[in-house]
Amino acid sequence: MRTLAIAAVQTTPVAHDPHATWDRFAGQVRAVRASFPHVQLVVVPELMLAAEAPLLQARPEWMKEAAVPVPGPLTGLICDLARETGLWLVPGSLYEQAEDGRVHNTALAVSPAGEIVARYRKVFPWQPYEQTSPGREFVVFDLPGIGRAGLAICYDGSFPETMRQLAWLGAEVVIQPTLTTSRDRDMELVCARANAWTNQLYVVNVNAADPAGVGASVIVDPEGTVRQQAAGGEEVLVDVLDLDTVTRVRRYGSAGINRPWAQLTRYGDRIELPMYGGTFRPVPHG
Numbered sequence: 001m002r003t004l005a006i007a008a009v010q011t012t013p014v015a016h017d018p019h020a021t022w023d024r025f026a027g028q029v030r031a032v033r034a035s036f037p038h039v040q041l042v043v044v045p046e047l048m049l050a051a052e053a054p055l056l057q058a059r060p061e062w063m064k065e066a067a068v069p070v071p072g073p074l075t076g077l078i079c080d081l082a083r084e085t086g087l088w089l090v091p092g093s094l095y096e097q098a099e100d101g102r103v104h105n106t107a108l109a110v111s112p113a114g115e116i117v118a119r120y121r122k123v124f125p126w127q128p129y130e131q132t133s134p135g136r137e138f139v140v141f142d143l144p145g146i147g148r149a150g151l152a153i154c155y156d157g158s159f160p161e162t163m164r165q166l167a168w169l170g171a172e173v174v175i176q177p178t179l180t181t182s183r184d185r186d187m188e189l190v191c192a193r194a195n196a197w198t199n200q201l202y203v204v205n206v207n208a209a210d211p212a213g214v215g216a217s218v219i220v221d222p223e224g225t226v227r228q229q230a231a232g233g234e235e236v237l238v239d240v241l242d243l244d245t246v247t248r249v250r251r252y253g254s255a256g257i258n259r260p261w262a263q264l265t266r267y268g269d270r271i272e273l274p275m276y277g278g279t280f281r282p283v284p285h286g
Helices: 018-035 062-066 073-085 154-158 160-168 185-199 244-252 260-270
Strands: 003-010 041-043 088-090 093-097 103-110 116-121 139-143 147-151 173-177 202-206 218-220 226-229 235-242
Touching: 003 018, 003 202, 018 073, 041 173, 062 093, 073 088, 073 103, 103 147, 103 173, 116 139, 147 160, 154 160, 154 173, 154 185, 160 185, 185 202, 185 218, 185 226, 218 235, 226 235, 235 244, 244 260
Parallel strands: 003 041, 041 088, 147 173, 173 202
Antiparallel strands: 003 235, 088 103, 093 103, 103 116, 139 147, 202 218, 218 226
């Protein structure tokens, strides 16, 4: 079995206080390590380490105040923590100050060796409310001996292109830090299930807890079934994902019947896709 033990920590930052937020995050990661020694990967909500405030307390200038270079001092702390705990870390996302002066909403994946193995700039910021510059490409990374994961951030899940491209790149699980403070969370949960089912992969969508967000973090399996769902407060979802389930479901179908990914792979290159100026190319990973 190829298993990935995860802890999705539904938590909150200390609004507009990056130092206190870091202490909180590091303490939570160490607590996961101590309480659940089998866990391999820890993920927290979007913009956790940016110490973003709840919606009606947000300051427009905070994005630039909190932006940091990647790599830089903050990412150095994250890498040190990963080495200390021996964990894979997806520390939500942060405001990245790019060399060209733009600010991106960026998710990182850091290995237990303390190396940044993936950097993903949110392709679909929540416009017109979110002022970060959009990224231009989707990102996956390998967990040696386990499988391949993709990164998405919050509103990315509202665009079918996101999960479809990550699946095409070989992702078997998508880690999706989220910061949703509004009542459309119900629709995000619909999208999480639909994205998992149509691409036959796991979706780990971890939202911020009250008062930063409305919670309801979910872990969805490749058949679109919700394995776990949090309430609104601080909570940790611990689960062991069997990535061989992705192989089984894609081969034999959801509920042993439906095989959309295999069918798309088989016939996709015959379908004209004028919206994208081409056709669906054969999947490079089989």
